[in-house]
Amino acid sequence: MKYNFDEIINRRGTYSLKWDGGDLIKQVGLTERYDEETIPLFTADMDLPVPQPLLDALHKTVDHKIFGYSVLPDEYFEAIQHWFKKRHDWDIKGEEIIYSPGTVHALNIAVKAFTGPGDGIIIQRPVYPPFTPAIEGNGREVMNNALKCDDDGYYSIDFEDFEAKAKEENTKLFILCNPHNPTGRVFNIDELKKLSDICAKNDVLIIADEIHGDLIRRDQTFIPIGKAAKNEDHIITFTAINKTFNVAGLHCTNVIIPNPELREIFRGVLGMQLPSPFTISALIAVYNEGEEWLEQLKEYIDGTMEFVKNFLAESMPKVKVRIPEGTYIMWMDFSGYGISPEEVHDRIYNKANVLLEDGNMFGEEGLNYQRICIPSPRPIIKEAFERIAREFEDINQT
Numbered sequence: 007m008k009y010n011f012d013e014i015i016n017r018r019g020t021y022s023l024k025w026d027g028g029d030l031i032k033q034v035g036l037t038e039r040y041d042e043e044t045i046p047l048f049t050a051d052m053d054l055p056v057p058q059p060l061l062d063a064l065h066k067t068v069d070h071k072i073f074g075y076s077v078l079p080d081e082y083f084e085a086i087q088h089w090f091k092k093r094h095d096w097d098i099k100g101e102e103i104i105y106s107p108g109t110v111h112a113l114n115i116a117v118k119a120f121t122g123p124g125d126g127i128i129i130q131r132p133v134y135p136p137f138t139p140a141i142e143g144n145g146r147e148v149m150n151n152a153l154k155c156d157d158d159g160y161y162s163i164d165f166e167d168f169e170a171k172a173k174e175e176n177t178k179l180f181i182l183c184n185p186h187n188p189t190g191r192v193f194n195i196d197e198l199k200k201l202s203d204i205c206a207k208n209d210v211l212i213i214a215d216e217i218h219g220d221l222i223r224r225d226q227t228f229i230p231i232g233k234a235a236k237n238e239d240h241i242i243t244f245t246a247i248n249k250t251f252n253v254a255g256l257h258c259t260n261v262i263i264p265n266p267e268l269r270e271i272f273r274g275v276l277g278m279q280l281p282s283p284f285t286i287s288a289l290i291a292v293y294n295e296g297e298e299w300l301e302q303l304k305e306y307i308d309g310t311m312e313f314v315k316n317f318l319a320e321s322m323p324k325v326k327v328r329i330p331e332g333t334y335i336m337w338m339d340f341s342g343y344g345i346s347p348e349e350v351h352d353r354i355y356n357k358a359n360v361l362l363e364d365g366n367m368f369g370e371e372g373l374n375y376q377r378i379c380i381p382s383p384r385p386i387i388k389e390a391f392e393r394i395a396r397e398f399e400d401i402n403q404t
């Protein structure tokens with residue numbers, strides 16, 4: 007079936023964090039302004055309809071009329087195995103898969119399970135903000151292997167620094183984000199092998215957050231690090247249906263741990279987790295029948311990225327942006343305007359009334375950047391950029 011992603015579905019009044027969460031959003035300091043006219047494009051969820059087979063499966067679950075404690079059936083594990091084999095040519099065994107109600111939740115569990123107070127954990131800033139509290143909130147130390155950015159806005163890994171940090175006595179864990187949020191890098195086979203080899207040599211475990219792995223540009227290939235590595239014994243991978251199929255509210259992350267000893271340690275700290283029947287039927291539906299929808303979605307997102315790039319080149323030429331290899335996130339460099347990050351914020355959030363995410367939330371490396379999530383109907387994205395452009399008109403030529 008053909009999906010219409012241009013359709014505007016009103017999400018206000020549906021308990022949506024993006025569209026109903028103004029009080030919370032202001033409280034955590036993302037913005038000062040949030041009202042009926044705000045266009046919120048800050049968090050990574052989509053304003054787009056989900057696959058029809060998913061809706062059918064959820065309706066069927068509703069029709070059961072009873073929503074009690076549920077267990078994961080074989081079909082659940084088979085659907086995951088089938089998806090990763092077909093989409094990413096990655097073999098996963100059923101027993102390697104552990105359900106968790108969330109990725110950030112699983113990350114906190116992994117930090118507690120595999121490191122002790124004072125241990126060092128490598129991350130690559132600018133990076134998804136919740137990595138930092140998962141480390142520091144648990145009394146561990148951030149080791150920042152900052153990504154390098156060239157003049158074209160392309161990010162790469164500083165391997166010399168990475169190896170030096172991996173060699174340090176107290177370094178126990180590396181949290182890889184691939185595809186990388188917010189830079190959009192999809193790391194290639196050579197980079198992944200090198201990261202894996204350095205970590206294996208230095209007894210550093212890898213937690214690979216790969217939950218954006220299905221959402222890459224159509225001319226790109228995503229390789230799970232568990233597939234790229236010579237040996238997966240030191241690799242734990244987080245996968246999820248939440249980003250790919252826009253079901254973050256169903257809380258479904260799957261943690262892949264090939265090493266049986268690590269699996270038992272993780273299970274011990276995680277405890278027993280029972281998913282809802284909606285989560286189970288959703289996963290089975292999307293992994294078995296969601297491909298046709300995903301292909302159409304990817305085409306739509308690629309189109310929106312082209313639109314944004316062209317719009318900025320035409321109307322805000324001082325903003326540097328590149329189409330990312332993966333994710334539905336764009337990372338925009340505003341330093342060309344020569345104004346302070348506070349003034350950029352004020353023009354976008356308060357004057358244009360568009361809610362993005364200030365780049366410094368991802369680390370000081372992001373100070374002059376703004377992050378936008380673009381999986382919304384294109385007319386909404388267009389209006390957001392038109393509003394922003396109007397607020398920068400006076401300094402486009404200076």
Ligand SMILES: Cc1ncc(COP(=O)(O)O)c(C=O)c1O
Nearest residue numbers: 050108109110111134187215259
């Ligand atoms: C890289 C990354 N990891 C984790 C999450 C959150 O996942 P969850 O809602 O399953 O905790 C996000 C959400 O934006 C993300 O971008």
